[in-house]
Amino acid sequence: MKSKYTHITLCTLLIVMLGLLSTSCKKFIEVEDPNDQLNSDKVFKDSSTATSAITGIYSEMLTNRNLFSNSAVTLYGGMSADELYFYTPGLKDEFTKNEITQVNHINIDNSFWKPAYKYIYAANLALEKLSQSQVLSVSLKNQLAGEAKFIRAFCYFHLVNLFGDVPLITSTKYQNAATAPRTAITEIYSQVINDLNEAKRLLRAEYVSAERVRPNNWTAAALLSRCYLYTSRWQEAESEANAIINSSLYSLETNLNSVFLNGSTEVIWQMKPVRPGFNTYEGLEVLPASPFSIPTYLVSSSLRSSFENGDNRKNSWIKFRVFNTDTLYFPYKYKVPNGASLTEYYMVFRIAEIYLIRAEASMNQNKVSDAISDINIIRGRAGLGNTLANDIPSLKLAIEQERRSELFCEWSHRWYDLKRTARATDILAPFKGATWQLTDVLWPIPQQEINLNPSLSQNPGY
Numbered sequence: 517m518k519s520k521y522t523h524i525t526l527c528t529l530l531i532v533m534l535g536l537l538s539t540s541c542k543k544f545i546e547v548e549d550p551n552d553q554l555n556s557d558k559v560f561k562d563s564s565t566a567t568s569a570i571t572g573i574y575s576e577m578l579t580n581r582n583l584f585s586n587s588a589v590t591l592y593g594g595m596s597a598d599e600l601y602f603y604t605p606g607l608k609d610e611f612t613k614n615e616i617t618q619v620n621h622i623n624i625d626n627s628f629w630k631p632a633y634k635y636i637y638a639a640n641l642a643l644e645k646l647s648q649s650q651v652l653s654v655s656l657k658n659q660l661a662g663e664a665k666f667i668r669a670f671c672y673f674h675l676v677n678l679f680g681d682v683p684l685i686t687s688t689k690y691q692n693a694a695t696a697p698r699t700a701i702t703e704i705y706s707q708v709i710n711d712l713n714e715a716k717r718l719l720r721a722e723y724v725s726a727e728r729v730r731p732n733n734w735t736a737a738a739l740l741s742r743c744y745l746y747t748s749r750w751q752e753a754e755s756e757a758n759a760i761i762n763s764s765l766y767s768l769e770t771n772l773n774s775v776f777l778n779g780s781t782e783v784i785w786q787m788k789p790v791r792p793g794f795n796t797y798e799g800l801e802v803l804p805a806s807p808f809s810i811p812t813y814l815v816s817s818s819l820r821s822s823f824e825n826g827d828n829r830k831n832s833w834i835k836f837r838v839f840n841t842d843t844l845y846f847p848y849k850y851k852v853p854n855g856a857s858l859t860e861y862y863m864v865f866r867i868a869e870i871y872l873i874r875a876e877a878s879m880n881q882n883k884v885s886d887a888i889s890d891i892n893i894i895r896g897r898a899g900l901g902n903t904l905a906n907d908i909p910s911l912k913l914a915i916e917q918e919r920r921s922e923l924f925c926e927w928s929h930r931w932y933d934l935k936r937t938a939r940a941t942d943i944l945a946p947f948k949g950a951t952w953q954l955t956d957v958l959w960p961i962p963q964q965e966i967n968l969n970p971s972l973s974q975n976p977g978y
């Protein structure tokens with residue numbers, strides 16, 4: 517006999533994000549029977565609890581450490597690429613050596629797959645309830661629906677870049693989710709792009725508060741421009757990037773040490789930490805716990821040696837500590853692991869990336885001078901002179917390098933870049949050695965999910 521909580525991890529039915537909600541809606545998506553959603557109906561009959569249902573998703577993303585939404589994409593993607601390695605020999609080798617197996621990859625299910633689909637389910641449920649609501653104002657319904665569509669797109673963007681084809685779930689019908697097959701990457705991107713265009717339409721340009729912790733329409737445009745770049749839709753990527761830059765809401769911080777602070781002028785969207793006494797989980801994971809502790813996630817020699825002489829990003833964003841006879845280098849974009857004062861929020865989108873998106877999109881349309889101009893804006897902030905690149909082949913390498921130097925240890929940019937540009941094997945085979953194989957560009961579908969859903973197939977190489 518089945519448990520009253522049907523065990524379907526794709527469509528996680530217990531989403532405990534409601535500690536932030538009022539008592540009357542404590543059980544927004546905690547349902548014993550998936551067909552009985554009376555609790556969630558009540559939530560969307562009140563503007564305050566409906567808003568809390570959406571903002572609760574962001575809080576849930578930051579409640580538990582080492583999940584895809586708060587540090588794991590950066591750390592595990594960094595090890596899968598050529599950015600990071602783990603100090604303790606033997607630990608995390610499945611990522612640094614790209615030797616993930618059916619035995620050692622439980623983190624992939626618990627840290628990536630399950631939470632991503634949990635947030636997708638929450639977004640789907642919110643969208644269904646918002647469409648049925650007769651009491652919420654149109655403006656509030658638009659705002660909340662726009663955020664829900666953005667959340668769904670954000671999760672699918674990372675799922676498709678980590679796993680390739682994944683099940684596309686856009687409703688709360690658990691029967692469908694339980695046996696959903698994998699959907700082609702092109703279809704996933706089509707859904708993501710549709711969601712982001714809808715989010716742009718529904719969201720306002722203004723943030724809903726002084727802090728940039730809830731997405732506005734420029735946040736949707738930022739992910740949209742990235743998706744267009746990843747799918748080689750150069751003109752559209754450039755157009756979205758142009759609009760964001762020309763909005764005049766965002767500007768590069770002149771001080772590199774201010775980029776990741778709460779209130780940075782560079783922020784398009786950052787998430788506000790929710791755990792008392794701590795700033796970002798990434799800072800907690802990466803920074804030494806005390807003056808006598810060792811860092812654990814270390815910057816590779818490949819990344820360190822890739823910086824040009826005089827690049828201030830290396831000095832501002834990488835730090836070292838001597839332990840015994842070893843000099844250990846670690847990421848230092850986030851500089852505060854804990855403390856009562858929240859000075860650092862978790863950066864998700866920032867304007868520097870948008871300049872680099874526009875540069876790459878321009879280059880691929882043979883707009884060489886435009887691409888050079890945007891590259892030089894980023895280089896200038898880093899204390900470097902103008903790029904020497906002056907044609908398409910040299911610009912490709914220059915953009916690859918600037919993205920590496922600017923966006924290292926942020927949301928798996930390097931790992932995704934190497935794969936989308938078909939450069940992974942060229943770069944990682946010499947770096948990883950004999951352990952690298954072509955199929956390593958995708959992580960395995962978690963075996964637990966395959967056991968639960970007979971329609972799921974495994975990625976090649978696993």
